[in-house]
Amino acid sequence: MTKHDKDDVAATVDHLIAVAGMTVTPEERDYFVRAYPILRASLRHLRLPEARDAEPALMYPADNRR
Amino acid sequence: MSELPRTIVEAGQWLRSGKITAATLTEAMLARCYAAQERLGAFNVITDEAAMMAARTADADFARGIDRGPLMGIPLGIKDLLATSDAPTTANSRVLDPAWGQRADATVVRKLRDAGAVLMGKLVLHEFAIGWPDPATGFPIARNPWDPTRTPGGSSSGTGAAVCAGLALGGLGSDTGGSIRGPASYCGISGLKPTFGRVSKEGAVPLGYSLDTIGPMARTARDCAIIFDTIAGYDPADPCTVNVPVPSMTAGLDGTLAGVRIGIPRDYFFSAPELDAEVKAMVLAAVDTMREAGATVVEIDLPYSESAAAAQRMTISAEAYAYHEQGLREQPEQYGMHTRLRLLHGMLYTAADFVQAQRMRSVVRDAWTTAMRAVDVLITPTSTAIAPTFESFDGTKVDTTPTLTGVWNLVGFPALSVNCGFSATGLPIGMQIVGAPFTEPIVFRVGDAYQQITDWHIRVPETDYAAEVTA
Secondary structure (H helix, E strand, O other): OOOOHHHHHHHHHHHHHHHHHOOOOOOHHHHHHHHHHHEEEEEEEEHHHHHOOOOOOOOOOOOOOO | OOOOOOOOOHHHHHHHHHHOOHHHHHHHHHHHHHHHHHHOOOOEEHHHHHHHHHHHHHHHHHHOOOOOOOOOOOOEEEEEEEEOEEEOOOOOOOOOOOOOOOOOOOOHHHHHHOOOOOEEEEEEHHHHOOOOOOOOHOOOOOEEOOOOOOOOOOHHHHHHHHHOOOOOOOOEEOOOOOOHHHHHHHHHHHHOOOOOOOEEEOEEOOOOOOOOOOEEEEEEEEHHHHHHHHHOOOOOOOOOOOOOOOOOOOOOOOOOOOOEEEOOOOOOOOOOOOHHHHHHHOOOOOOOOHOOOOEEEEOOOOOHHHHHHHHHHHHHHHHHHHHHHHHHHHHHHOOOOHHHHHHHHHHOOOHHHHHHHHHHHHHOOOOHHHHHHHOOOOEEOOOOOOOOOOOOOOOOHOOOOOOOOHHHHHHHOOEEEEEEEEOOOOOOOEEEEEEEOHHHHHHHHHHHHHHHHHOHHHHHOOOOOOOOOOO
């Protein structure tokens, strides 16, 4: 990750914290700056082609009648 | 002199044979609770007066020939995020409004009382059932009876420690991503995360609305089945419960594995680099034991495991953040530092992320439901490793360590953790038995049958507070 990328991530995290109206400690802010790219990368697993036409399970009804 | 009974089944036999009274049993276990509290920190409050009253009621009923079932006179504990009429509910947090718990019993608690159980008190948890304990919050921190420098797991840490140490013969936990099964694994006891919708969560402080479950923890799978028989079922007060018949969980516990089809999902569950070699070996040895006892074992492909883990993390983050958003904004300093950090993750996701997680959830559920048609249960490790020390905790690893438990909350399948051995350092290792939705009877049957041919589950840590009772 380049310095430019890191600056972008830090700016994004600062923006998200501000929009949420949260107060965080400097240590928490630094943690989120480190964690944010990992978290976003993990979301690639949610955007598979198989889910393109899937209906969301917004309230999951466990069901044995399938 | 003799020791106290170690299981609900054994205690029931003692109570009905006159070997012990409920009052004597309760009194002795209360003494243990107080003796162990400083070392293990399992309880937020011990409700000794209410417990003794319930025990005397049970004895009076026994004397009159009234038997309300296998939980009558049995000392149990309740995770302190379930409302009880006789004690405050804290969720181990300074944030929860004390007025929240000033109400009648949660549905599951009421069912236990109606069955004659003796409720010993409110058990410690990780704050709001997430994160990691922070001493600064001022609440007790539960410790692992096998080694108090280690965690008993979380978030049902007090229930795990109490059952392991013999402070209660069973109890209730809650499980949103592994909070029953983790402590069961780390403490060497049994614990079931039920099918989502099988047990009412009315009266429980929420964490992840679409993932939360309430379930039993006890020394044996059979004891868990006994508790589950009492708490399971449709509840009009909980819109998530499903109105389907609840078969007996104990009727099918025949101690056999003949004809049972076991699936082993190698990918992800046995292949993660983070999976400790000793844990993997013990779980596979348990599978061999079950094969030798007559089970059929096949390897099974469960696609999308990484996606399931990501979707579960995303969902719990969003749902928990929604519940705590106001508190985090208005009184962040009142949350424990680890709890706050976990909850704040929710602000990093987008609305599209959440919906996409639910779409992926549909894909995973359909694929795994289809896969489960070829087997009766799946076997996996419960945790990737043995209980860590408090000192070694690293909150940053939560984002990258694969969850072997949370994926089952995502799809709503039932999963039971039972002890399948010990590490070279003497710490318990847990095995997870997973079934299709509403197949708890076969899950319990496999757990019970495994425990009939092994003795890992009856091993207990050495203690200096194990009160004895005059026979």
